[in-house]
Amino acid sequence: MKKLIILLVILTLMFGLIGCGQKTTDTNSKQATPTSNTASSPLIGSKNEKYVMVTFVSGIEYWKGAFKGMEAAAKNLGVSVQYTGANEYDINQEVTVLEQVISQKPDGILVTAINPDAMAVPIKKALDAGIPVVTFDADSPKSGRYSFLATSNYQAGVTAARYLAKLTGGKGEVALITIPGQLNHEERAAGFKETLAKEFPEMKLVSVQDGKSDQVATAQAMGAIMQTFPNLVGVFTTEASTGVGAATAVKEANKVGKVHIVSFDTDKGTLDNIKAGVIDATLAQGTWHMGYWGMMFLYHLKHDLLKPIDGDWKTAKVLPLPPVVDTGVTVVTKENADFYYSK
Amino acid sequence: MNATEPLMRVRGICKQFPGTIALDNVSLDIWPGEIHAICGENGAGKSTLMNILSGALAPDKGEIFFAGKPINFHNPRDAQRYGISIVHQELSLCPHLSVAENIFMGRLPRLFGNRIDYKRMEEETVTVLNRFHTHIDPRKRVMDLNVSQQQLIEIAKALTMNCRILILDEPTSALTESEAQNLFVILEELRKNGIAILYISHRLKEIFQISQRVTVLRDGRYVATRLIKDLTPDDIVTLMVGRELNNIYPDRGFPSSDVLLEVKDLTRAGVYTGISFRLYRGEILGIFGLMGAGRTEMARGLCCIDVVDNGEVFLLGRKLSLSNTRSAIDNGLVYVPEDRKNLGLFLTMSVSANVVAANLRAVSYLGMVVPENEKNYSQEMVRRLSVKYKSLQQPVSSLSGGNQQKVLLAKWLAVKPKVIVLDEPTRGVDVGAKSEIHHILRQMANEGYGIIVISSELPEILGLCNRILVMHEGRLVAELAASDATEEKVMWYASGRAS
């Protein structure tokens, strides 16, 4: 009887040790990743770790670029990622999806906020549950998220204004088509408007319209603008579908080359229009970077690899990460458009 | 008639519908160049026979010969190809399309490929309309024409299809006197050109004016075919109704001299005029009339469903304001419609829901329906009316016609009315349920309910009612006591003989 007990105890201890050692082994790994131990790099994760990207209007092409970046980082780190989001442009939907994701207890969440205040509550919930959260593209500043990666929308607007001025020779009537009410669009618009006012006094902003994120609505609005202001020389559209809609209207009005278009983002429709010469240029955001570095940030937070000060940054109430990261903007024209087609 | 053999022969036609035998061994000959009238009461089988001849229905038994050859129509198109066209009482034109498009419906002339040859269409339309000495613009929309013009278009349509037999179903019911005369001129011309015309009507005056021969149907059976010149109108009436009353009706009850309902001079312009009568407690009052007599319209006006231009109604001595249906119902004057499916029953709802529909108050407490009360109430009602059903919750659409009618009756009984006007209460109801309903009505009359029955069935009217009002073209033309009435007499008045 005694022997049996001793045997059982030894076996239990053995299994226990092996079990502990096995904690970070993956079962179906493509890469030859051995169990983690402090001797090798901490940047080697396990496929059991899951990081989730949550978006809204989840089906559009724009997020693909960001997710590609996230996937690239995940590959380098050896972890898994998932893409999800609200189908429609609906606060209730995105909040619900985020909360459902939280209940799955992922290792980190990279989220873009349809509305800063509405999303603050669920983001806080995630943080309270110990899940690291980083926002990208559209921020929720009051939520307590660790960092926010985006192209500075204001700077993008500034760049757009300057490029449009170059195209129109610094003078003439121009228009702006944007999505009022969305923070990022408002900032782009602000950058555009203020740069025009400051640096190009001979250019006049004659109309600001709502593109409603819809090609058809934008085409109509653009058509109306060209009717009302027949001397229009240029337009800045703060969103891809808006740009495509404006391009259609300009084509139909036979004013290609007379009305210059500077648009935003690099979806296929926009790129095609650039190569066809209808859209003069578009501003590419660093979406890939948002995904890549966002993933990196989450990993570092999850594995507690950040040491900005000696000691625990949590108790010291020091920010572990740069709070805002500008992923920059590139002007895409006919010359470099080919590079931006997603494969 | 100079042809040697009939254009069309019909032998031994039988047709049955669920619950009724519409035609029983009917045979008929149709010769070219004659106007051949078809007579019979409602339900005699005239429409069914015409539908068979024009290809809309297939007979269960029997043969049809055209120009000596046996034929089988599968659909109206087949019949049209042989030259048989029918103009129904409810015209089948497309109101939003033009005259020309209607005439050439389904056979639009084409101009290579799929293009419509409008020019040719209009030219041919004008040609055909000229035969009627009328100048209707072929491009005009049909809904902008009046009824007699529309009817003309239908006939013209038939003519463009090489019509050899033209069937007209009650063609003058919607026409004025002069329009009817115009029609007769046209028909006579067609007849002279060798076209055979089958003319269904119950208007004896017309039949005697235009037709050469008449065939009488009764209860789905062929009675006789005679030359018009050998008959008097009374003869025809006799042929139409001669039968024995072999249904058993309840006794006549106990009519009293208490006046329940008094109607004075009820009028609606163009529909009915000067209707005045009294309803006594204990009697069943019948209203008889042929199609177009205005009975239903008058009843609806009486019960405040439709607008009335003139007249007064007194219920138990109190004058009713004829303004809205709910107040009429609340006062105890109730109308049970003829079209029970569309106007009376809630087909998707349960039997019990239907029974309590007009009187939810009786089964509710503080505005809430008490399920126990509803169940008991409807259970009691359906028991008393001997409704055959499986469950009170079953949808009423799954009951037979007779039982549906009883449920409808139950609904109205539930409001405890003083006078009930029933419009064709036993139409489409099998013989057994019919008799039950008759007995129920007599019972109700005996208990003091005022019962008015509108019916097109002579035996029913004569067997059930104490007194009979006869309407003809919007007027009350006779008031007969049951003891004085015979089928011939009633039919005589209903056919306008008194005018």
Next chain:
Amino acid sequence: MNIMEKSETNISSSRKIKFKPFKTLFSIREASLATIILITATAMTFLTPGFMTRSNILTTLIGLSMDGIITVAMTIVLVMGGIDLGVGSVLAFASVLAGVLAIKVGLNIWLAVFITLLASVSAGSLVGYFVTRIGLSPFITTLGMMSIARGLAYVLTKGSPLSLGVISPAFDYIGQGSFLGIPNLILILILLVLIFDFLMRRSAVFRQIYYVGSNEKAARLSGINVDRIKFGVYVLSALLSGLAGILTLARFGVATPTAGVGAELRAIAGAVIGGASLSGGEGTIIGALLGVILVALVNDALILLNVSVYWQSLVTGIVLIAAVTIDMLAHHRRTS
């Protein structure tokens, strides 16, 4: 009843065949929906660990609560034989109006709520007037209201969402708090469902809605005031939509003019899955709630199972067609 108390007739004695209908509390459609939901939930529990957690269940239920209230309204309208395409827009309008009144105009939040409810009633009255007095079709009228209400929401906010901040802790509590561990929004939804389900089954006035939807002409002839019923139902629908809008504001603290887009179609789907018919006269509130829950459940499953986002759009449609087809086939067998 005095008819035939002295049965002195020779009517054949009552030959009715009666068998006991199975005495379930719910109709067949509701029972089968509940079963499907249970099966799906059980399957999900085994497939993903995250499903049967308190937080996931509560999240899903809260997520469907606004759609649920709108579906209650839509069910009643469908039973009446009508349709209300404006529910989502009235929700947005109410949410925005209450927000604007509280923030920009500075009114007390409860006063703002009251005024908003009045405004919703007015919107419903407008629809009711055009449908009953002028005789426009409900489809066209509510389609118009859909644009008007949404447009007003945009005008009031000039397109940008309005942030309430912390206007009133009590107001926020309603939208974000819980009572006895259950979030208030879910409690409110359950309360409304119970109340209206009871009314639809038992109230004499609400019963008339079924009659009107089943056969409007017969209802008129039976003395039912059809116009009054129609008017009342459209007002009720707008009132419930307005309520949903106010609760949305309470929940998120933000009034967006884009709220509730597409809600009307989701509501119709939920109601029809739950047994309502587009031709009127049929449908129950409990059934509609089950319909909404089923769709939300399946959507949740897709997310937890990491199914591609593109499939999520198909879900509502597939569930709808499946539910209606199954019911039609079952119906066919029963009546034949």
